[in-house]
Amino acid sequence: MKVSFILNGEPVTVDVKPNEILLDTLRLKLNIKSVKRGCERAECGACTVLVDGRPTYSCNLLTVQVEGREVTTLEGLRDDPIVKELTSKFVERGAVQCGFCTPGFIITAYALLKSGKELTPENVKKMLEGNICRCTGYKKIIEAVTAAAEALKK
Amino acid sequence: MALTEDPYTLISKWLHAREFLVVGKGIARADALDKALGTAKFVEDYFQEGMLFVKQVLSTEPHAKILRIRDEEALKIPKVVKVFTAKDIPGENQVGYALPDQPLIAEGKVRYHGELVALVAAEDIDAALRAAELVKVDYDPLPYVLNPLEALERKDVLVHEEVGSNIAFRTKVRKGNVEEGFSEADVIVENEYRTHHQDHVYLETEGALAIPGLDGRLTVVTAAQYPHLAQSIIARVLGVPASNIKVVVPFMGGGFGGKDDEGPLTAAKAALVAHLTGRPAFILYTREESLRMHPKREATIIKYKSGATKDGKLTAIDVKIIHDTGAYANRGPFILWRATVHASGPYEVPHARVEGYCVYTNKVYQGSFRGFGNPSVQFAAEMQMNELARKLGMDPVEFRLKNMLRPGSRTITNQLLEESVGIAEAVEKLAEKVNWAKRRAECESFKGRYRRGIGIGVAWHGISTSRGVPDWSNAYVKIDKDGSVSMFTGIVEMGQGSPNSSHRQIVAEILGAPLEKVKVVFGTSDAPDAGATHASRGTSIGAIGVLVAAARVRERLNKLAAELLGCKPEDVEIKGGVVRAKGTDKELSWDELIKQAYARGVDLSATGYFFLPKGKFNDELGQGQAYPAFSYVAMIAEVEVDTWTGKVRVLRIWPALAAGRIINPQQVEGQIEGAAVQGMGYVLMEQFVFDDKGRILNADMTDYIVPTTLDIPEIEKPVYVEDLFKYGPFGAKGVGEMALIPAPAAIAGAVSHALGKPITKLPLTPEAVYFELRKGGST
Numbered sequence: 054m055k056v057s058f059i060l061n062g063e064p065v066t067v068d069v070k071p072n073e074i075l076l077d078t079l080r081l082k083l084n085i086k087s088v089k090r091g092c093e094r095a096e097c098g099a100c101t102v103l104v105d106g107r108p109t110y111s112c113n114l115l116t117v118q119v120e121g122r123e124v125t126t127l128e129g130l131r132d133d134p135i136v137k138e139l140t141s142k143f144v145e146r147g148a149v150q151c152g153f154c155t156p157g158f159i160i161t162a163y164a165l166l167k168s169g170k171e172l173t174p175e176n177v178k179k180m181l182e183g184n185i186c187r188c189t190g191y192k193k194i195i196e197a198v199t200a201a202a203e204a205l206k207k
Numbered sequence: 208m209a210l211t212e213d214p215y216t217l218i219s220k221w222l223h224a225r226e227f228l229v230v231g232k233g234i235a236r237a238d239a240l241d242k243a244l245g246t247a248k249f250v251e252d253y254f255q256e257g258m259l260f261v262k263q264v265l266s267t268e269p270h271a272k273i274l275r276i277r278d279e280e281a282l283k284i285p286k287v288v289k290v291f292t293a294k295d296i297p298g299e300n301q302v303g304y305a306l307p308d309q310p311l312i313a314e315g316k317v318r319y320h321g322e323l324v325a326l327v328a329a330e331d332i333d334a335a336l337r338a339a340e341l342v343k344v345d346y347d348p349l350p351y352v353l354n355p356l357e358a359l360e361r362k363d364v365l366v367h368e369e370v371g372s373n374i375a376f377r378t379k380v381r382k383g384n385v386e387e388g389f390s391e392a393d394v395i396v397e398n399e400y401r402t403h404h405q406d407h408v409y410l411e412t413e414g415a416l417a418i419p420g421l422d423g424r425l426t427v428v429t430a431a432q433y434p435h436l437a438q439s440i441i442a443r444v445l446g447v448p449a450s451n452i453k454v455v456v457p458f459m460g461g462g463f464g465g466k467d468d469e470g471p472l473t474a475a476k477a478a479l480v481a482h483l484t485g486r487p488a489f490i491l492y493t494r495e496e497s498l499r500m501h502p503k504r505e506a507t508i509i510k511y512k513s514g515a516t517k518d519g520k521l522t523a524i525d526v527k528i529i530h531d532t533g534a535y536a537n538r539g540p541f542i543l544w545r546a547t548v549h550a551s552g553p554y555e556v557p558h559a560r561v562e563g564y565c566v567y568t569n570k571v572y573q574g575s576f577r578g579f580g581n582p583s584v585q586f587a588a589e590m591q592m593n594e595l596a597r598k599l600g601m602d603p604v605e606f607r608l609k610n611m612l613r614p615g616s617r618t619i620t621n622q623l624l625e626e627s628v629g630i631a632e633a634v635e636k637l638a639e640k641v642n643w644a645k646r647r648a649e650c651e652s653f654k655g656r657y658r659r660g661i662g663i664g665v666a667w668h669g670i671s672t673s674r675g676v677p678d679w680s681n682a683y684v685k686i687d688k689d690g691s692v693s694m695f696t697g698i699v700e701m702g703q704g705s706p707n708s709s710h711r712q713i714v715a716e717i718l719g720a721p722l723e724k725v726k727v728v729f730g731t732s733d734a735p736d737a738g739a740t741h742a743s744r745g746t747s748i749g750a751i752g753v754l755v756a757a758a759r760v761r762e763r764l765n766k767l768a769a770e771l772l773g774c775k776p777e778d779v780e781i782k783g784g785v786v787r788a789k790g791t792d793k794e795l796s797w798d799e800l801i802k803q804a805y806a807r808g809v810d811l812s813a814t815g816y817f818f819l820p821k822g823k824f825n826d827e828l829g830q831g832q833a834y835p836a837f838s839y840v841a842m843i844a845e846v847e848v849d850t851w852t853g854k855v856r857v858l859r860i861w862p863a864l865a866a867g868r869i870i871n872p873q874q875v876e877g878q879i880e881g882a883a884v885q886g887m888g889y890v891l892m893e894q895f896v897f898d899d900k901g902r903i904l905n906a907d908m909t910d911y912i913v914p915t916t917l918d919i920p921e922i923e924k925p926v927y928v929e930d931l932f933k934y935g936p937f938g939a940k941g942v943g944e945m946a947l948i949p950a951p952a953a954i955a956g957a958v959s960h961a962l963g964k965p966i967t968k969l970p971l972t973p974e975a976v977y978f979e980l981r982k983g984g985s986t
Contacts, residue, residue: 070333086252087245089460091410092494096908099410127245140243144235147873150881151702152242153410153460159243178916185908187408187461188702189877190884191916 061129075111087127098184101157148197150188217758233873250414261490262335264325266317269569270351281338286330298446318534320902321499351569355531366567376540378563380829388523388558392514402583405504411460417481431470433739456730462701464575469501498906502574523558533572546580552588553667554610559619589952629865629930630839637863662956664949669834674824680752681735685812695734698749705745717757719781743941750936756815839865844953853977863926867940886950
């Protein structure tokens with residue numbers, strides 16, 4: 054069946070199976086590789102995308118559910134000033150190790166920074182709780198997100 | 208003057224360098240931006256529709272004869288190409304690492320619930336999935352054994368009949384006379400410890416893509432921690448020369464040891480299908496398959512007796528270590544050796560007896576995981592130290608320092624440690640930083656529902672392979688005509704960062720080339736064999752070859768530059784793209800120097816082979832040189848225990864490391880923080896639940912729980928003591944595993960302090976702590 058949605062600002066129409074998850078449609082049919090397959094059980098957050106601006110696990114959504122909605126991945130945000138600040142702080146602060154979870158963290162952190170919420174270490178932690186990292190122990194990730202928020206305030 | 212090519216001379220020359228351009232600096236790693244943007248490629252990113260998809264059929268019995276495998280129904284599914292079983296393997300169906308006991312695909316019988324029985328190849332993922340469910344296996348169930356203590360006794364139920372018992376392997380250490388040692392002791396502590404399986408939960412599951420004919424060979428893109436090992440295992444399974452196989456390991460989404468064991472097997476499965484069909488074949492484990500199939504951290508039973516005099520000197524230890532190795536030995540014998548020779552902890556003990564048993568059971572098998580047999584035995588050793596200190600009325604840190612290994616000490620294998628033993632200084636500095644005695648007293652003032660405790664874990668970890676097992680390093684460095692530098696290594700990039708941080712820094716440091724001109728090509732079997740990326744050796748051993756190769760080229764550049772600048776070779780300085788005669792204004796650019804080298808016949812390519820010198824080791828007595836050097840680590844943890852619910856929170860962790868030169872402090876911190884949190888997960892929340900058939904019931908990330916941002920403690924800046932290792936690159940020793948090793952001891956020690964009770968069993972889940980608190984009717 055055909056599904057149409059907005060992907061990174063551009064309208065797309067894809068032929069999908071009724072039980073196809075958004076993660077598979079993005080990776081296998083639309084060449085969106087920043088979205089990673091970690092658990093397929095809505096636990097690890099490596100496949101996080103924005104659906105109408107909200108961080109969402111793309112493994113936990115059927116593609117038919119995004120009909121008419123806006124899906125955003127890192128591919129569509131590479132020139133965004135918030136993403137640029139985040140990626141530069143992740144690099145500078147040593148928040149990247151294997152890198153498999155990193156795009157998911159950047160997407161979630163982007164939504165947090167975009168929301169304009171007051172940032173405290175506690176709500177940064179709370180917001181990132183749905184993304185698992187097995188390498189860094191999170192400390193440098195939390196520092197990088199906080200530092201990016203500080204830099205963007207200036 | 209003749210050029211120096213001798214690796215010992217070159218290693219020593221750079222070990223004694225005093226000023227550095229990039230070594231010792233927290234330089235960002237080369238791959239970080241691509242990873243942050245999601246453009247760095249992992250195995251699955253190379254898959255394209257149209258390639259064959261391979262799905263696994265797993266055993267549903269813990270121990271059974273395979274009577275028949277019926278694929279008729281499966282083959283009726285459109286787009287299914289073929290079902291492969293053990294009989295389709297053209298080469299040897301043998302993939303055991305330490306012992307030849309393991310098939311790639313079960314043959315004759317299955318030995319655990321989850322073992323691979325058949326592979327289904329289809330044109331389409333859904334077809335492969337449906338077909339795998341339709342492959343019917345007729346089993347004749349056999350009696351099975353799940354408990355290692357029972358397996359030790361049983362002769363009627365054998366996981367491997369040909370062995371004649373369920374003991375896969377035994378190890379021993381015999382030093383001095385243990386009975387005499389205990390007769391000199393004023394206090395004796397005796398306990399039995401239990402530790403459990405842990406899964407790696409790397410975010411990327413196992414995968415491999417095999418493409419026949421690519422680059423003139425069968426090329427396999429896979430996530431394996433040792434490309435040359437994957438290459439040789441594929442060659443063995445297919446019955447072809449290794450030179451017909453190329454293995455490329457792109458960015459890997461975490462390894463932690465698990466992909467050292469499972470990586471080559473994953474690669475062999477894809478390679479088998481590609482080889483037999485002549486088509487590109489792709490396999491990707493689901494999370495459930497990954498959790499059910501791949502080897503786990505060893506589950507152990509450790510019986511430990513130790514004695515000390517009233518002035519606080521250890522006199523003897525008597526240790527029995529039982530590793531539940533599961534269905535296959537895998538690397539179990541090596542894991543057991545590591546546990547055995549480290550059983551004392553980093554302390555001097557005059558009399559020691561250690562017995563190790565690697566025992567088969569009908570469960571998922573044990574394997575490599577960060578620390579490799581050491582976190583469990585260091586936990587037992589350190590809990591013993593706490594109990595001895597308590598009985599002696601001594602402070603636990605003071606008691607440890609009285610017995611700690613120092614330069615000139617002998618280990619329990621009677622190995623003389625001449626140098627590079629910085630642990631005592633590290634522990635002293637750490638205790639001072641933490642204000643140990645005061646903080647300990649403060650913890651004891653918490654009396655209500657929430658109690659506080661503080662604990663210390665001190666550990667050691669041998670660098671390189673154990674005993675006389677050969678180990679080496681190598682790399683290939685070349686400079687192209689435009690002045691750009693390439694370095695090729697078999698060391699992989701799984702997050703640890705050795706190729707993209709320390710290797711790159713070492714090449715830039717030695718050549719004096721600008722960092723941005725240095726490109727590292729990692730994880731390829733076309734590079735010289737540098738050994739595996741495991742055992743904290745990516746930099747400590749892997750970069751020795753990098754250093755030697757680069758240093759050979761530098762010697763040649765110095766000679767050429769000296770001729771061009773009219774100075775002595777030792778007065779040539781190269782930095783920031785400028786080549787200068789020391790103390791003069793005579794200079795030329797890096798690019799010009801390289802042009803001149805090409806014009807004047809100077810070879811700008813070199814390999815850096817180095818064979819690590821090893822001492823003698825007697826396997827019968829377990830005496831001799833166990834490792835060429837040891838890294839040391841200490842960790843202090845402070846916890847809060849909710850006595851109503853049993854929930855433990857780790858509040859703060861203070862690490863200390865004596866691992867030689869710190870090449871990149873930012874990356875080393877990252878390793879310490881990550882290992883500490885992985886260790887905390889192991890102690891507090893991670894565990895498998897097995898049913899009565901040895902099946903894992905929680906093979907998903909919903910019920911196998913790993914730490915999130917909300918679980919983490921404050922982690923303080925590490926204390927470093929740079930106790931240089933003479934063969935290490937710039938004196939570096941291993942780092943990657945280190946901070947996980949003392950974590951169980953530090954955290955369990957803190958919980959024990961908070962509760963005022965000894966802890967002998969992990970994990971410390973809320974229910975475990977809750978019932979521990981209520982044992983004996985108290986609280």
